[in-house]
Amino acid sequence: MDFETVIGLEVHAQMLTDTKIFCSCSTKFGGTPNSHTCPVCLGMPGVLPVLNKKVVEYAMKMALATNCEINKSCEFARKNYFYPDLPKGYQISQYAYPIAEHGYVLLDVNGEQKKIGITRIHMEEDAGKLIHDEHNPVSYVDLNRTGVPLIEIVSEPDMRSPEEAADYLKRLHEILVYLEICDGNMEEGSFRCDANVSIRPRGQKEFGTRTELKNMNSFRNVQRALEYEIKRQQYLVENGGTVVQETRLWDDAQGATNSMRSKEEAHDYRYFPDPDLVPILVDDAWVEKIKADLPELPLAKRERFVNEYQIPAYDAGVLTADKTLALYYEEVVKLCGKPKVASNWLMGDVMRFLNEDKRSIRECPIKTESLAEMIKLIDEGAISGKMAKEVVEDMYKTGKSPQDIIKEKGLVQITDEGELIKTITSIIEANQAQAAEYRSGKEKVFGFFVGQVMKATKGKANPQLVNELLKKMLAG
Amino acid sequence: MKISTREVEYVAHLARLEITEGEKEKFTSQLNDILLYIDKLNELETQGVEPMSHAIGVTNAFREDKVIDSIGTEQSLINAPDARGEFFRVPKVID
Incomplete structure (x- = not known):
């Protein structure tokens, strides 16, 4: 049977604020357990949460960058459930009135633009961390992360393959990092993703029963988990079984998803407006102020690179995937005036060195001036392209200028x-x-x-x- | 009846409350009265009235993003029923 895959994603992004969403405790990762806590985030009786304004502004930035409508009025709600990582017995989140709705992100699918709808963006607090004892029937609780600000970005079920899902995630990630509102670190959990996936016979209108996948901490794992889960669902359906609506955990080592089973009763979170937090009103002036502050976004930068520098779309994609890399490239071009040559050296040799050493462009020992100078020297005929290969490697290793390296190695080209x-x-x-x-x-x-x-x-x-x-x- | 004993049991379970048979009956009847009273409010014409979630007219109460020293691990754990080292300790939970 020919099946169609339907995927929707829920992304949790940790906001890069200095303090938590409802109290003035630090959000720093990795402090002594339970040291970044206070009566508010510990859930002591009688305390009052006060909203961090920056969280609202960051959420608005993301909303504008993903073409959402910002609601003129929104409020927080309590999501009630018991778990030891949640000291209050409820999570403060948004429910009926989120900060933003009805947006989209554009993907490039086989050379065509595809819109992936964004249902909503809402603000909420993170829960704490649990460490399970391997030998005794106890768990240890660290509440440093409790109250760290998150935004949740919920997509429409618009993706039709694991590749599209991974691509959408990369676009979201890119935008968040460009906006400098999230560090995007998937391993430390600053950017997390849950996936809803179902299959249906091609042509059928109704969605099939979906499963929810959790515990995937890299783009690659999201794609692998989805691929596995789609195969599992197809196998079930083709062999007379049915897909059960459930949450499944991705097991990286096993390369499989496993049912979480235990939760036999349906979730009943009994959301209601949090009486401790007053409504948030956003007027046009505020939106305009945030809008004026937005940086150039990845998609716009990509288009500008293609038009302004006449480089292939592929090059523009690679160079703009990281804001700092894009900035580096633009500086080199400004200094040497050779956009395509600069792109070749940067994407070829320089990025290869960086990748081999697992370094980011921020840690690149080659100064933009040096790379530009080297390109000029090739252009002037002072060194050959072959010599430049040697020079660029030396620049990377030593951080020296191309002139110094050429002098030291006697690499001067004979043009006399x-x-x-x-x-x-x-x-x-x-x-x-x-x-x-x-x-x-x-x-x-x-x-x-x-x-x-x-x-x-x-x-x-x-x-x-x-x-x-x-x-x-x-x-x- | 607006509410059944079964629903009272369900709500009690969600709140992790253990209640006796007698209490079940008592709460069912009390909750029923409350819901009947709410029904009275439903008789009001509310067409065109914005839903209200807060009784006070205050909006946009914000705090600046400035760190204030936390109370520290020792103080945080001081009231805990059980702790070990720098952690709260709880019965094992696996979801």
């Missing part, structure tokens, strides 16, 4: 005609027989002469100049 003519004359004299062969029409011999010149000059001769001079001089 007089010197080359002398060399070529003596080579032709020493190889009269080959010269005669060339003149009689055996053009293959030309390569022999190029080789001899290069050998004599230790590869430092400007190849273009050598070609020119040899042609002239061999012709007699």
Whole structure:
């Protein structure tokens, strides 16, 4: 049977604020357990939460960047459930009136633009961390993360393959990092994703029964988990079984999803407006102020790179995937005026070195001035492309300027005609027989002469100049 | 009846409350009265009235994003029924 996959994603992004959403405790990762806590985030009786204004502004930024409508009025609600990582017995979240709704993100699917709808964006607090004892029937609770601000971005079930889902996630991630409202660290949990997935016979309108996948901490794992789950559901349906609506955990080592089973009763969170937190009203002036503050977003930057620098869309995609990389590239281009050449060196050699060392562009030892200077030197003929390969590697290793490296290694290209003519004359004299062969029409011999010149000059001769001079001089 | 004993049991379970048979009956009857009273409010014409979630007219109560020293691990754990080292300790939970 031919099945169609339907995927919707829920993304939790930790906001890059200094303090928690409802109290002034630090949000720093990795402090002594339970040291970033106070009566508010510990859930002591009688305390009052006060909303961090920056969280609202960050949520608004994301809303605008994903084409959402910002609601003029929104409020917080209590989501009630018992779990030890949630000291109050409820999570403060948004329910009926979220901060923003009805947005979309554009994907490039097989060369065509596809809109992935965003149902809503809401603000909420994170829960604490549990560590389970391996030997005794106890768990340890660290409430440092309790109350750390999150936004949840809920997509429409608009994705039709695991690739599309991974692509959508990458776009969201990119936007969050560009906006500088989330550090995007998936391993530390600053960017988390749950996936709802179902299958249906192609052509059928109704959705199939979905399962919810959790515990995927990388883009690759999201894609792998979805691929596995789709296969599992197809196998079930094709063999007369039915998909059960449930939550399943991705097991990375096993490469499989497993049912969480235990929760036999349906969730009943009994949401109601939190009386401790007053409604938030957002007027047009506030929205305009946030809008004016938005940086150039990845998609716009990509289009500008293609138009302004005349580089392929592929290059523009790679260079804008990271805001700092894009900035680095633009500086190099400004300094050397060679956009395509700069893109080649950056995407080729420089990024290869960085990837090999698992470094980001922020840690790149090559200064933008140095890379630009090197490109200029190639353009001026001072060094050959082959020499530049050596130079760029040295620049990466030592952080030195190309001029210094060229001087140290004696890499200067011979562009002095007089010197080359002398060399070529003596080579032709020493190889009269080959010269005669060339003149009689055996053009293959030309390569022999190029080789001899290069050998004599230790590869430092400007190849273009050598070609020119040899042609002239061999012709007699 | 607006509410059944079964629903009272369900709500009690969600709140992790243990109640006796007698209490079940008592609460069913009391909750029933409350719901009947709410029904009275439903008789009011509310067409065109914005839903209200708060009784006071205050909006946009914000705090600046400035860190204030926390009370520290020791103080945080001081009232805990059970703790070990820097952690609260609870019966094992696996979801």
